[in-house]
Amino acid sequence: MEKHSCLILVPLFNHMDEHDLEKIYSLTKQRTYKKGEQIFKPYDQQQLTIVAKGRMKVYQLSGSGREQLLRVVETGEYEGESALFGVKNDSLFAEALQETVVCTLAHHDFQKLLLTYPQISLRLLETNAEKLSSAQHQAQFLVMEAIETRLAVYLLELAKENDRLTFELPMKMKELAGFLGTTPETLSRKFKLLSDKALIRRERQKITLLDPEELEDCYV
DNA sequence: TCATTAAATTTGT
DNA sequence: ACAAATTTAATGA
Structure with a gap:
Protein backbone atom coordinates (compact mmCIF):
# COMPACT_ATOMS: atom_id res chain seq x y z
CA MET A 1 0.00 0.00 0.00
CA GLU A 2 1.30 3.42 -0.94
CA LYS A 3 2.22 5.59 1.95
CA HIS A 4 -0.34 8.27 1.23
CA SER A 5 -2.64 6.33 -0.99
CA CYS A 6 -5.76 7.39 0.77
CA LEU A 7 -4.97 11.06 0.29
CA ILE A 8 -3.61 10.85 -3.24
CA LEU A 9 -6.80 9.21 -4.41
CA VAL A 10 -9.08 11.92 -3.14
CA PRO A 11 -9.70 15.00 -5.29
CA LEU A 12 -9.99 16.93 -2.09
CA PHE A 13 -6.30 16.53 -1.36
CA ASN A 14 -4.49 15.26 -4.42
CA HIS A 15 -3.41 18.67 -5.61
CA MET A 16 -1.26 19.27 -2.54
CA ASP A 17 2.49 18.84 -2.28
CA GLU A 18 4.39 16.16 -0.44
CA HIS A 19 5.00 18.22 2.64
CA ASP A 20 1.38 19.13 3.13
CA LEU A 21 0.21 15.61 2.49
CA GLU A 22 2.57 14.41 5.17
CA LYS A 23 1.04 16.82 7.59
CA ILE A 24 -2.51 15.83 6.76
CA TYR A 25 -1.63 12.17 6.77
CA SER A 26 -0.48 12.41 10.35
CA LEU A 27 -4.02 13.38 11.29
CA THR A 28 -5.67 10.36 9.69
CA LYS A 29 -6.20 6.88 10.99
CA GLN A 30 -6.08 3.94 8.64
CA ARG A 31 -7.79 0.62 9.06
CA THR A 32 -8.55 -2.46 6.99
CA TYR A 33 -11.98 -4.04 7.10
CA LYS A 34 -12.91 -7.48 5.94
CA LYS A 35 -15.92 -8.08 3.74
CA GLY A 36 -19.13 -7.53 5.65
CA GLU A 37 -17.54 -5.61 8.50
CA GLN A 38 -19.22 -2.46 9.67
CA ILE A 39 -17.20 0.67 8.99
CA PHE A 40 -19.39 3.21 10.69
CA LYS A 41 -22.80 3.44 12.24
CA PRO A 42 -25.11 6.18 13.49
CA TYR A 43 -23.77 8.21 16.37
CA ASP A 44 -20.17 7.28 15.73
CA GLN A 45 -17.74 10.10 16.18
CA GLN A 46 -18.12 12.47 13.28
CA GLN A 47 -15.51 11.90 10.68
CA LEU A 48 -14.60 11.93 7.03
CA THR A 49 -14.22 8.40 5.73
CA ILE A 50 -12.03 7.88 2.68
CA VAL A 51 -11.97 4.58 0.82
CA ALA A 52 -8.34 3.93 -0.11
CA LYS A 53 -8.95 0.46 -1.46
CA GLY A 54 -12.05 -1.68 -1.98
CA ARG A 55 -15.67 -0.58 -1.78
CA MET A 56 -18.21 0.11 0.91
CA LYS A 57 -21.94 0.52 0.87
CA VAL A 58 -23.70 3.31 2.68
CA TYR A 59 -27.25 2.64 3.75
CA GLN A 60 -29.93 3.44 6.26
CA LEU A 61 -32.57 1.30 7.85
CA SER A 62 -36.22 1.89 7.16
CA GLY A 63 -38.81 1.66 9.88
CA SER A 64 -39.44 -2.02 9.21
CA GLY A 65 -35.76 -2.78 9.45
CA ARG A 66 -35.33 -3.03 5.70
CA GLU A 67 -32.02 -1.89 4.35
CA GLN A 68 -32.16 1.09 2.02
CA LEU A 69 -28.95 1.38 0.05
CA LEU A 70 -27.97 4.97 -0.60
CA ARG A 71 -24.75 4.62 -2.52
CA VAL A 72 -21.70 2.52 -3.09
CA VAL A 73 -18.50 4.34 -2.27
CA GLU A 74 -15.70 3.24 -4.60
CA THR A 75 -11.96 3.46 -4.17
CA GLY A 76 -10.90 7.10 -4.05
CA GLU A 77 -14.31 8.35 -3.00
CA TYR A 78 -15.36 9.34 0.45
CA GLU A 79 -18.32 9.79 2.72
CA GLY A 80 -19.21 11.98 5.63
CA GLU A 81 -18.07 15.40 4.58
CA SER A 82 -21.24 16.93 5.94
CA ALA A 83 -20.36 15.54 9.34
CA LEU A 84 -17.32 17.73 9.16
CA PHE A 85 -19.56 20.74 9.35
CA GLY A 86 -21.23 19.41 12.44
CA VAL A 87 -24.19 17.66 10.88
CA LYS A 88 -24.85 14.64 13.04
CA ASN A 89 -25.06 11.23 11.52
CA ASP A 90 -28.11 9.64 13.07
CA SER A 91 -29.12 7.18 10.42
CA LEU A 92 -26.24 6.13 8.21
CA PHE A 93 -24.45 2.82 8.26
CA ALA A 94 -21.48 1.76 6.17
CA GLU A 95 -20.26 -1.74 5.51
CA ALA A 96 -17.33 -3.17 3.52
CA LEU A 97 -18.40 -4.97 0.34
CA GLN A 98 -14.97 -6.58 0.07
CA GLU A 99 -11.64 -6.21 1.77
CA THR A 100 -11.49 -2.46 2.16
CA VAL A 101 -8.98 0.02 3.48
CA VAL A 102 -10.33 3.27 4.80
CA CYS A 103 -8.72 6.37 6.21
CA THR A 104 -10.63 8.51 8.62
CA LEU A 105 -10.18 12.12 9.52
CA ALA A 106 -11.80 13.46 12.65
CA HIS A 107 -14.20 16.37 12.53
CA HIS A 108 -12.12 18.80 14.58
CA ASP A 109 -8.86 18.01 12.80
CA PHE A 110 -10.51 18.68 9.48
CA GLN A 111 -11.69 22.08 10.59
CA LYS A 112 -8.13 23.00 11.47
CA LEU A 113 -7.04 21.85 8.03
CA LEU A 114 -9.56 24.08 6.34
CA LEU A 115 -8.10 27.09 8.12
CA THR A 116 -4.57 26.19 7.10
CA TYR A 117 -5.40 25.27 3.52
CA PRO A 118 -8.20 27.37 2.10
CA GLN A 119 -7.87 25.60 -1.27
CA ILE A 120 -9.44 22.58 0.35
CA SER A 121 -12.55 24.55 1.13
CA LEU A 122 -13.02 25.35 -2.52
CA ARG A 123 -12.62 21.74 -3.54
CA LEU A 124 -15.09 20.75 -0.92
CA LEU A 125 -17.70 23.09 -2.30
CA GLU A 126 -17.29 21.63 -5.76
CA THR A 127 -17.59 18.00 -4.79
CA ASN A 128 -20.43 18.77 -2.46
CA ALA A 129 -22.36 20.38 -5.26
CA GLU A 130 -21.96 17.21 -7.29
CA ARG A 164 -19.33 1.78 -22.43
CA LEU A 165 -22.48 -0.06 -23.29
CA THR A 166 -21.20 -3.07 -21.41
CA PHE A 167 -20.54 -2.82 -17.72
CA GLU A 168 -20.87 -4.63 -14.42
CA LEU A 169 -23.52 -3.88 -11.86
CA PRO A 170 -21.72 -2.40 -8.87
CA MET A 171 -24.04 -4.06 -6.40
CA LYS A 172 -26.03 -7.22 -5.84
CA MET A 173 -29.56 -7.51 -7.16
CA LYS A 174 -30.89 -7.49 -3.64
CA GLU A 175 -29.16 -4.19 -2.99
CA LEU A 176 -30.08 -2.67 -6.29
CA ALA A 177 -33.69 -3.50 -5.51
CA GLY A 178 -33.49 -1.50 -2.31
CA PHE A 179 -31.72 1.30 -4.11
CA LEU A 180 -34.48 1.56 -6.66
CA GLY A 181 -37.16 1.24 -4.03
CA THR A 182 -38.48 -2.15 -5.02
CA THR A 183 -38.14 -5.81 -4.16
CA PRO A 184 -35.71 -8.34 -5.62
CA GLU A 185 -38.63 -10.23 -7.15
CA THR A 186 -39.92 -7.25 -9.06
CA LEU A 187 -36.45 -6.21 -10.13
CA SER A 188 -35.77 -9.67 -11.48
CA ARG A 189 -38.94 -9.53 -13.53
CA LYS A 190 -38.18 -6.08 -14.86
CA PHE A 191 -34.78 -7.24 -15.99
CA LYS A 192 -36.40 -10.10 -17.80
CA LEU A 193 -38.83 -7.69 -19.41
CA LEU A 194 -36.04 -5.53 -20.74
CA SER A 195 -34.22 -8.61 -21.96
CA ASP A 196 -37.32 -9.87 -23.73
CA LYS A 197 -37.72 -6.54 -25.44
CA ALA A 198 -34.09 -6.97 -26.55
CA LEU A 199 -33.15 -3.66 -25.01
CA ILE A 200 -30.45 -5.18 -22.84
CA ARG A 201 -28.47 -8.34 -22.53
CA ARG A 202 -27.54 -9.68 -19.15
CA GLU A 203 -25.23 -12.43 -17.95
CA ARG A 204 -24.86 -12.47 -14.19
CA GLN A 205 -23.83 -8.94 -13.31
CA LYS A 206 -22.60 -8.01 -16.74
CA ILE A 207 -25.03 -5.77 -18.53
CA THR A 208 -24.96 -4.73 -22.15
CA LEU A 209 -27.26 -2.06 -23.46
CA LEU A 210 -28.39 -3.20 -26.87
CA ASP A 211 -30.61 -0.25 -27.61
CA PRO A 212 -29.88 2.80 -25.45
CA GLU A 213 -32.14 5.04 -27.50
CA GLU A 214 -35.14 2.86 -27.06
CA LEU A 215 -34.30 2.69 -23.38
CA GLU A 216 -34.38 6.47 -23.17
CA ASP A 217 -38.00 6.35 -24.18
CA CYS A 218 -38.93 4.62 -20.99
CA TYR A 219 -37.98 7.97 -19.51
CA VAL A 220 -41.37 9.42 -20.39
C1' DT B 1 -9.69 -28.42 -8.17
C1' DC B 2 -13.87 -30.69 -6.81
C1' DA B 3 -17.61 -31.58 -3.77
C1' DT B 4 -20.58 -29.78 -0.28
C1' DT B 5 -23.22 -26.08 1.68
C1' DA B 6 -24.86 -21.61 1.99
C1' DA B 7 -26.60 -17.56 -0.19
C1' DA B 8 -28.74 -15.16 -3.83
C1' DT B 9 -31.88 -14.98 -7.59
C1' DT B 10 -35.69 -16.43 -10.34
C1' DT B 11 -40.13 -18.32 -10.97
C1' DG B 12 -44.77 -19.91 -9.65
C1' DT B 13 -48.64 -19.30 -6.79
C1' DA C 1 -45.82 -11.07 -0.84
C1' DC C 2 -44.43 -15.78 0.15
C1' DA C 3 -42.32 -20.07 -0.89
C1' DA C 4 -40.31 -23.41 -3.84
C1' DA C 5 -36.99 -24.16 -7.37
C1' DT C 6 -32.91 -22.97 -9.58
C1' DT C 7 -28.47 -20.80 -10.01
C1' DT C 8 -24.30 -18.80 -8.21
C1' DA C 9 -20.94 -18.02 -4.75
C1' DA C 10 -18.27 -19.61 -0.63
C1' DT C 11 -15.89 -23.01 1.98
C1' DG C 12 -13.10 -26.75 3.04
C1' DA C 13 -10.80 -31.12 1.81
Whole structure:
Protein backbone atom coordinates (compact mmCIF):
# COMPACT_ATOMS: atom_id res chain seq x y z
CA MET A 1 0.00 0.00 0.00
CA GLU A 2 1.30 3.42 -0.94
CA LYS A 3 2.22 5.59 1.95
CA HIS A 4 -0.34 8.27 1.23
CA SER A 5 -2.64 6.33 -0.99
CA CYS A 6 -5.76 7.39 0.77
CA LEU A 7 -4.97 11.06 0.29
CA ILE A 8 -3.61 10.85 -3.24
CA LEU A 9 -6.80 9.21 -4.41
CA VAL A 10 -9.08 11.92 -3.14
CA PRO A 11 -9.70 15.00 -5.29
CA LEU A 12 -9.99 16.93 -2.09
CA PHE A 13 -6.30 16.53 -1.36
CA ASN A 14 -4.49 15.26 -4.42
CA HIS A 15 -3.41 18.67 -5.61
CA MET A 16 -1.26 19.27 -2.54
CA ASP A 17 2.49 18.84 -2.28
CA GLU A 18 4.39 16.16 -0.44
CA HIS A 19 5.00 18.22 2.64
CA ASP A 20 1.38 19.13 3.13
CA LEU A 21 0.21 15.61 2.49
CA GLU A 22 2.57 14.41 5.17
CA LYS A 23 1.04 16.82 7.59
CA ILE A 24 -2.51 15.83 6.76
CA TYR A 25 -1.63 12.17 6.77
CA SER A 26 -0.48 12.41 10.35
CA LEU A 27 -4.02 13.38 11.29
CA THR A 28 -5.67 10.36 9.69
CA LYS A 29 -6.20 6.88 10.99
CA GLN A 30 -6.08 3.94 8.64
CA ARG A 31 -7.79 0.62 9.06
CA THR A 32 -8.55 -2.46 6.99
CA TYR A 33 -11.98 -4.04 7.10
CA LYS A 34 -12.91 -7.48 5.94
CA LYS A 35 -15.92 -8.08 3.74
CA GLY A 36 -19.13 -7.53 5.65
CA GLU A 37 -17.54 -5.61 8.50
CA GLN A 38 -19.22 -2.46 9.67
CA ILE A 39 -17.20 0.67 8.99
CA PHE A 40 -19.39 3.21 10.69
CA LYS A 41 -22.80 3.44 12.24
CA PRO A 42 -25.11 6.18 13.49
CA TYR A 43 -23.77 8.21 16.37
CA ASP A 44 -20.17 7.28 15.73
CA GLN A 45 -17.74 10.10 16.18
CA GLN A 46 -18.12 12.47 13.28
CA GLN A 47 -15.51 11.90 10.68
CA LEU A 48 -14.60 11.93 7.03
CA THR A 49 -14.22 8.40 5.73
CA ILE A 50 -12.03 7.88 2.68
CA VAL A 51 -11.97 4.58 0.82
CA ALA A 52 -8.34 3.93 -0.11
CA LYS A 53 -8.95 0.46 -1.46
CA GLY A 54 -12.05 -1.68 -1.98
CA ARG A 55 -15.67 -0.58 -1.78
CA MET A 56 -18.21 0.11 0.91
CA LYS A 57 -21.94 0.52 0.87
CA VAL A 58 -23.70 3.31 2.68
CA TYR A 59 -27.25 2.64 3.75
CA GLN A 60 -29.93 3.44 6.26
CA LEU A 61 -32.57 1.30 7.85
CA SER A 62 -36.22 1.89 7.16
CA GLY A 63 -38.81 1.66 9.88
CA SER A 64 -39.44 -2.02 9.21
CA GLY A 65 -35.76 -2.78 9.45
CA ARG A 66 -35.33 -3.03 5.70
CA GLU A 67 -32.02 -1.89 4.35
CA GLN A 68 -32.16 1.09 2.02
CA LEU A 69 -28.95 1.38 0.05
CA LEU A 70 -27.97 4.97 -0.60
CA ARG A 71 -24.75 4.62 -2.52
CA VAL A 72 -21.70 2.52 -3.09
CA VAL A 73 -18.50 4.34 -2.27
CA GLU A 74 -15.70 3.24 -4.60
CA THR A 75 -11.96 3.46 -4.17
CA GLY A 76 -10.90 7.10 -4.05
CA GLU A 77 -14.31 8.35 -3.00
CA TYR A 78 -15.36 9.34 0.45
CA GLU A 79 -18.32 9.79 2.72
CA GLY A 80 -19.21 11.98 5.63
CA GLU A 81 -18.07 15.40 4.58
CA SER A 82 -21.24 16.93 5.94
CA ALA A 83 -20.36 15.54 9.34
CA LEU A 84 -17.32 17.73 9.16
CA PHE A 85 -19.56 20.74 9.35
CA GLY A 86 -21.23 19.41 12.44
CA VAL A 87 -24.19 17.66 10.88
CA LYS A 88 -24.85 14.64 13.04
CA ASN A 89 -25.06 11.23 11.52
CA ASP A 90 -28.11 9.64 13.07
CA SER A 91 -29.12 7.18 10.42
CA LEU A 92 -26.24 6.13 8.21
CA PHE A 93 -24.45 2.82 8.26
CA ALA A 94 -21.48 1.76 6.17
CA GLU A 95 -20.26 -1.74 5.51
CA ALA A 96 -17.33 -3.17 3.52
CA LEU A 97 -18.40 -4.97 0.34
CA GLN A 98 -14.97 -6.58 0.07
CA GLU A 99 -11.64 -6.21 1.77
CA THR A 100 -11.49 -2.46 2.16
CA VAL A 101 -8.98 0.02 3.48
CA VAL A 102 -10.33 3.27 4.80
CA CYS A 103 -8.72 6.37 6.21
CA THR A 104 -10.63 8.51 8.62
CA LEU A 105 -10.18 12.12 9.52
CA ALA A 106 -11.80 13.46 12.65
CA HIS A 107 -14.20 16.37 12.53
CA HIS A 108 -12.12 18.80 14.58
CA ASP A 109 -8.86 18.01 12.80
CA PHE A 110 -10.51 18.68 9.48
CA GLN A 111 -11.69 22.08 10.59
CA LYS A 112 -8.13 23.00 11.47
CA LEU A 113 -7.04 21.85 8.03
CA LEU A 114 -9.56 24.08 6.34
CA LEU A 115 -8.10 27.09 8.12
CA THR A 116 -4.57 26.19 7.10
CA TYR A 117 -5.40 25.27 3.52
CA PRO A 118 -8.20 27.37 2.10
CA GLN A 119 -7.87 25.60 -1.27
CA ILE A 120 -9.44 22.58 0.35
CA SER A 121 -12.55 24.55 1.13
CA LEU A 122 -13.02 25.35 -2.52
CA ARG A 123 -12.62 21.74 -3.54
CA LEU A 124 -15.09 20.75 -0.92
CA LEU A 125 -17.70 23.09 -2.30
CA GLU A 126 -17.29 21.63 -5.76
CA THR A 127 -17.59 18.00 -4.79
CA ASN A 128 -20.43 18.77 -2.46
CA ALA A 129 -22.36 20.38 -5.26
CA GLU A 130 -21.96 17.21 -7.29
CA LYS A 131 -23.28 15.07 -4.48
CA LEU A 132 -26.21 17.36 -4.04
CA SER A 133 -27.25 17.03 -7.63
CA SER A 134 -26.94 13.27 -7.52
CA ALA A 135 -29.03 13.24 -4.37
CA GLN A 136 -31.69 15.26 -6.11
CA HIS A 137 -31.57 12.84 -8.96
CA GLN A 138 -32.05 9.98 -6.54
CA ALA A 139 -35.02 11.75 -5.01
CA GLN A 140 -36.50 12.06 -8.47
CA PHE A 141 -36.06 8.32 -8.86
CA LEU A 142 -38.24 7.53 -5.93
CA VAL A 143 -41.01 9.77 -7.18
CA MET A 144 -41.24 8.00 -10.49
CA GLU A 145 -43.85 5.36 -10.12
CA ALA A 146 -42.70 2.95 -12.82
CA ILE A 147 -39.91 0.72 -11.57
CA GLU A 148 -39.07 -0.09 -15.14
CA THR A 149 -38.33 3.56 -15.74
CA ARG A 150 -36.13 3.87 -12.70
CA LEU A 151 -34.19 0.85 -13.79
CA ALA A 152 -33.80 2.19 -17.32
CA VAL A 153 -32.53 5.52 -16.03
CA TYR A 154 -30.15 3.82 -13.69
CA LEU A 155 -28.71 1.60 -16.40
CA LEU A 156 -28.23 4.53 -18.74
CA GLU A 157 -26.42 6.35 -15.98
CA LEU A 158 -24.05 3.48 -15.44
CA ALA A 159 -23.31 3.29 -19.14
CA LYS A 160 -22.54 6.98 -19.16
CA GLU A 161 -20.20 6.70 -16.18
CA ASN A 162 -18.32 3.85 -17.79
CA ASP A 163 -18.36 5.24 -21.33
CA ARG A 164 -19.33 1.78 -22.43
CA LEU A 165 -22.48 -0.06 -23.29
CA THR A 166 -21.20 -3.07 -21.41
CA PHE A 167 -20.54 -2.82 -17.72
CA GLU A 168 -20.87 -4.63 -14.42
CA LEU A 169 -23.52 -3.88 -11.86
CA PRO A 170 -21.72 -2.40 -8.87
CA MET A 171 -24.04 -4.06 -6.40
CA LYS A 172 -26.03 -7.22 -5.84
CA MET A 173 -29.56 -7.51 -7.16
CA LYS A 174 -30.89 -7.49 -3.64
CA GLU A 175 -29.16 -4.19 -2.99
CA LEU A 176 -30.08 -2.67 -6.29
CA ALA A 177 -33.69 -3.50 -5.51
CA GLY A 178 -33.49 -1.50 -2.31
CA PHE A 179 -31.72 1.30 -4.11
CA LEU A 180 -34.48 1.56 -6.66
CA GLY A 181 -37.16 1.24 -4.03
CA THR A 182 -38.48 -2.15 -5.02
CA THR A 183 -38.14 -5.81 -4.16
CA PRO A 184 -35.71 -8.34 -5.62
CA GLU A 185 -38.63 -10.23 -7.15
CA THR A 186 -39.92 -7.25 -9.06
CA LEU A 187 -36.45 -6.21 -10.13
CA SER A 188 -35.77 -9.67 -11.48
CA ARG A 189 -38.94 -9.53 -13.53
CA LYS A 190 -38.18 -6.08 -14.86
CA PHE A 191 -34.78 -7.24 -15.99
CA LYS A 192 -36.40 -10.10 -17.80
CA LEU A 193 -38.83 -7.69 -19.41
CA LEU A 194 -36.04 -5.53 -20.74
CA SER A 195 -34.22 -8.61 -21.96
CA ASP A 196 -37.32 -9.87 -23.73
CA LYS A 197 -37.72 -6.54 -25.44
CA ALA A 198 -34.09 -6.97 -26.55
CA LEU A 199 -33.15 -3.66 -25.01
CA ILE A 200 -30.45 -5.18 -22.84
CA ARG A 201 -28.47 -8.34 -22.53
CA ARG A 202 -27.54 -9.68 -19.15
CA GLU A 203 -25.23 -12.43 -17.95
CA ARG A 204 -24.86 -12.47 -14.19
CA GLN A 205 -23.83 -8.94 -13.31
CA LYS A 206 -22.60 -8.01 -16.74
CA ILE A 207 -25.03 -5.77 -18.53
CA THR A 208 -24.96 -4.73 -22.15
CA LEU A 209 -27.26 -2.06 -23.46
CA LEU A 210 -28.39 -3.20 -26.87
CA ASP A 211 -30.61 -0.25 -27.61
CA PRO A 212 -29.88 2.80 -25.45
CA GLU A 213 -32.14 5.04 -27.50
CA GLU A 214 -35.14 2.86 -27.06
CA LEU A 215 -34.30 2.69 -23.38
CA GLU A 216 -34.38 6.47 -23.17
CA ASP A 217 -38.00 6.35 -24.18
CA CYS A 218 -38.93 4.62 -20.99
CA TYR A 219 -37.98 7.97 -19.51
CA VAL A 220 -41.37 9.42 -20.39
C1' DT B 1 -9.69 -28.42 -8.17
C1' DC B 2 -13.87 -30.69 -6.81
C1' DA B 3 -17.61 -31.58 -3.77
C1' DT B 4 -20.58 -29.78 -0.28
C1' DT B 5 -23.22 -26.08 1.68
C1' DA B 6 -24.86 -21.61 1.99
C1' DA B 7 -26.60 -17.56 -0.19
C1' DA B 8 -28.74 -15.16 -3.83
C1' DT B 9 -31.88 -14.98 -7.59
C1' DT B 10 -35.69 -16.43 -10.34
C1' DT B 11 -40.13 -18.32 -10.97
C1' DG B 12 -44.77 -19.91 -9.65
C1' DT B 13 -48.64 -19.30 -6.79
C1' DA C 1 -45.82 -11.07 -0.84
C1' DC C 2 -44.43 -15.78 0.15
C1' DA C 3 -42.32 -20.07 -0.89
C1' DA C 4 -40.31 -23.41 -3.84
C1' DA C 5 -36.99 -24.16 -7.37
C1' DT C 6 -32.91 -22.97 -9.58
C1' DT C 7 -28.47 -20.80 -10.01
C1' DT C 8 -24.30 -18.80 -8.21
C1' DA C 9 -20.94 -18.02 -4.75
C1' DA C 10 -18.27 -19.61 -0.63
C1' DT C 11 -15.89 -23.01 1.98
C1' DG C 12 -13.10 -26.75 3.04
C1' DA C 13 -10.80 -31.12 1.81
